[in-house]
Amino acid sequence: MAFIDEYFTRLGFNGEARADLATLKQLHLLHTCHIPFENLDVLLERPILLDDVHLFEKLVIARRGGYCYEQNGVFTRALRALGFTVQDLGARVVIANPPEMPPRTHRLSLITLADQQWLADVGFGGQTLSTPIVFTPDTVQHTPHGSYRLTESEEDYCLETLHDEGWQALYRFDLAHQYPADYLMANHFVSRWPDSHFRHHLLLAKMRPDGGKITLVNRRVTRHAPGLPAVTEQLASDDALYDCMVEECALSLTHPVHGVSREAFRVMMARLEPA
Template sequence: MNQTLSPAQLAAYFDRIGYVAPDRKSQQATSETLHALHRLHPQTIPFENLDSLLGRTPSLDLASVFAKLVSARRGGYCYEHNLLFRAVLDTLGFETTGLAARVLWNDPAAMAPRTHMMLLVETPDDTWLADVGFGSMTLSAPLQFDAGRQQATPHEPFRLDLIERGDFMLQVKLGDTWRPIYRFDLEPQFPSDYAIANHYVSTYPDSIFVNHLVVARVVPGERQTLYDMTLTQRGETESRRELANPAELRSVLQDVFGLTLAGNKADALVERIARVSTSITS
């Protein structure tokens, strides 16, 4: 049974992402509502892996995810984002199915394990792929489940291709080149599936989320990404900035991504990043 939010929680989520329903229809399970929520969520709630980098496995029960992403105004990674987004959609009456994908973004030749979560969403007029938690290439709009067709979003064009063995591949067009993001099938996933994958990506020694800081947000006209101490802002032009110390990291996390760090977390993050970098180069 899918989980839903209380009226107070739904109102708090709407406030968190800045969604103001213009009329009663805007809180119904329509494609217009789906597009509006999918646009606002990744603009406001950043992708981030602070917990796993600091040695903690994020909890995936809905109460904990809501407390972190909404009440504490933090971010999270794919499971947290898409579990919360699914609960919102289910509360509004959408039909949703949790899926899992093999990530190809950094290594398109690999057959990686299924460690990414996204959603299949049904509306009265169509079927959609929704994904508000893929870091630097998070969708800024849901995609119609229509294989082979280029689809516009507020940012880059995307497409779904049907490939071997009934799998689908999500691709993004960057310049004149189509780049693979992930491959998946339509087998429904259950909380136990995500619990195993969540444990793996937050504890496996070679996991990117154990070894590198990854923070991302997609805002109108621009993608913002922090990878370790490198801040990249890409829109019509691209800029890169190397952060020099914990104070600069704390400032970027707060001023660019809207994250407030308590205590000495910025110092701990920089120490962890430096320790990993030293081990790689030595």
């Protein structure tokens, strides 16, 4: 159980873990508040490896973050170790209103507890669910970081979030089981395809236990506090951005394998498109 012990330390979880709803909700929230969503390795042209050994070393031991395949890979490994019933799913991201239906490039999961199912996802950037939601379409569900709902069509389901302008679709999915090979192929596509959004912008998001969050798009940082308008700031330099990631987002960048030096970070940022 060394993995579970180290994972619990990474999350600051010190309760009694059971395969129940209370544990699922607590681990889901703590994961999004302690392991940032980020795509640094894609921008650094490093391989994104999805096996258990590499994910454990990067996200848990090195205290880095990652994107959906890494985040949900670690999370579902922990859930299975605790005895949860987990179904791996794949989704088509539609948050940018694409003109045609995109491929399945997002990882999420369905958790079954007794006679009820829950949608769990700790890896969707600034719109990540901070707690699981019950798998019941057309029901508004409130999380510490926003309101969500599932809608159902003849072909699939859609996860939506509520903004000031109304409901926004995030991704569409069905209940077809996804195999590790499906994630390997999609991971290669989103990390290597020249037009992938992950290859042109630095993205980071981290939830806070009080319902706030911080998001980064290149040097543009947005801080969300509960009940207050979001505040956006354009950081003056790459060094200021590096410091923000380390100090405010608690992202460790000193690991001998998974770390990032300031010099390498500056070189990386020079290649990116403006936010």
